[in-house]
Amino acid sequence: MCISTEFLAEAVYLSVDPYMRAYSSKLKPGDTFLGSQVAKIIESKNPKFPVGQHIVGYFGWRTHTISDGGTTTFGNAPMIVPNIGTLPLSLALGVLGMTGNTAYFGFLEICTPRVGETVVISTAAGAVGSHVGQIAKIKGCKVIGVTGSDEKGKWLVNELGFDHFINYKTDDLDKALSECAPEGVDCYFDNVGGDISSIIMRHMNNFGRISVCGAASTYNEKEAKASTIQRSMISFNLKMEGFLVQRWNDRWNEGIQQNLKWIKQGKLKYRETVTEGFENMFEAFTDMLQGGNVGKVIVKV
Ligand code: NDP
CATH class of the missing domain: 3.90.180.10 (Medium-chain alcohol dehydrogenases, catalytic domain)
Structure with a gap:
């Protein structure tokens, strides 16, 4: 009652x-x-x-x-x-909700991607990662998704339009990145942290931008540790910024409406x-x- x-x-x-x-x-x-x-x-x-x-x-x-x-x-x-x-x-919980706005604001506001730049995304076949990659394509970037299975990777390339995928469980990530992105990486959307991120950061271009969205590989760890990324950050003049999507609460509807528009235009797919x-x-x-x-x-x- x-x-x-x-x-x-x-x-x-x-x-x-x-x-x-x-x-x-x-x-x-x-x-x-x-x-x-x-x-x-x-x-x-x-x-x-x-x-x-x-x-x-x-x-x-x-x-x-x-x-x-x-x-x-x-x-x-x-x-x-x-x-x-x-x-x-259900999309109000995903592509038209919190995860959709995480992709929209967390990528565009922090990575500030430019046409022709190379973008790498970790946990790329997840809710946020698959969305970020499609926004990056809409913005005219080359997109590489790092994921944990070939099946997921094929979905990214064949259906979502990613340029390449790398299976971090079976491929040598360092070598695969040199092959897929010999020009270097301009933007990294980091969903995972840990070793995967350390390797990707060694491929960044000068003045590259890293949006730190998630740390899936470290959620079991009790304490945060500064790893060995500082060398890459210094050598390549990198900018790395973490965020909570609630930072953009005052622009929430803007993200929802833009993602809805892209879905209706057939530019944004979801699973x-x-x-x-x-x-x-x-x-x-x-x-x-x-x-x-x-x-x-x-x-x-
Ligand atoms: P996902 O759909 O990407 O699901 C999690 C994926 O993480 C799994 O499918 C798996 O993919 C991967 N994964 C799990 N454990 C590991 C590991 N140890 N190493 C590598 N990969 C792992 O989740 P979401 O899209 O919902 O979220 C993505 C990230 O964004 C999360 O870290 C989440 O916490 C964060 N987030 C942050 C927000 C913010 O405001 N900053 C808001 C919303 C989400 P695979 O098979 O490819 O390994």
Whole structure:
């Protein structure tokens, strides 16, 4: 039963994201696991959130939530799902939501790509990486995706228009980069950190830009360590900048609308790895951490 300005929301799709691994170490037994979801309002005393409306809420891993429309323990206040026509609502968690804006702002604002430049992306077949590569193509760049399987790499090249892929599990990354990008790398969109990033940074051109989005290879480590990247940074006059996408909260709708426009123009494609059943959240999460996904990972309740 809702009181005053409260509403009751029922989860429809839950988002599964790598950042959950990093944050999970702070949780205690009995805490609700964090995360966002698309939910439908099924009861409401709040005129801003009427019954039947779909919202994106940071409610954690739960099927039903009572909210007053304010911020939650996990993040932003619930947002109304923008009008995306006949496209699937789950996209509000991916290409038309947080991961889409991560790709849009994190790449364009930090890498500032120019026509003809060479861009390398790690975890390139994931939700963010596959999106960044397509924006880089739209901007006239040469794009190389680093990923963990040939199947994912073929999708990047054959369907998304990447110029090359490198399988970091089976290829010699250093040698493959020399072959694919003899001209050097101007922009690196880093989703992974660790050894993969160290090798890529040795191929950067003078005044190259590195957008540090994620650190999937280090999320199990307790403490951050300055690695041995300083030599590359000095030698090539590199600029490296980390970000949280919430930095662009005041421009959120700009990212959504531009990504929606590119989808409608056929310039931006997406894939989702969808698992059915709320009870399978954990399996979907661990599968993603082992590279089992292509594109955005979603659980359909
Ligand atoms: P992905 O869809 O890319 O899924 C994770 C992928 O990471 C896996 O499919 C796997 O791909 C790869 N991976 C996992 N472990 C390792 C490892 N040890 N070494 C190398 N690769 C690994 O996730 P997202 O697109 O949702 O997110 C990409 C990155 O962006 C994440 O690090 C995430 O935390 C970060 N992020 C940051 C935000 C910000 O505001 N800064 C916002 C949103 C996301 P493969 O098979 O290719 O190895």
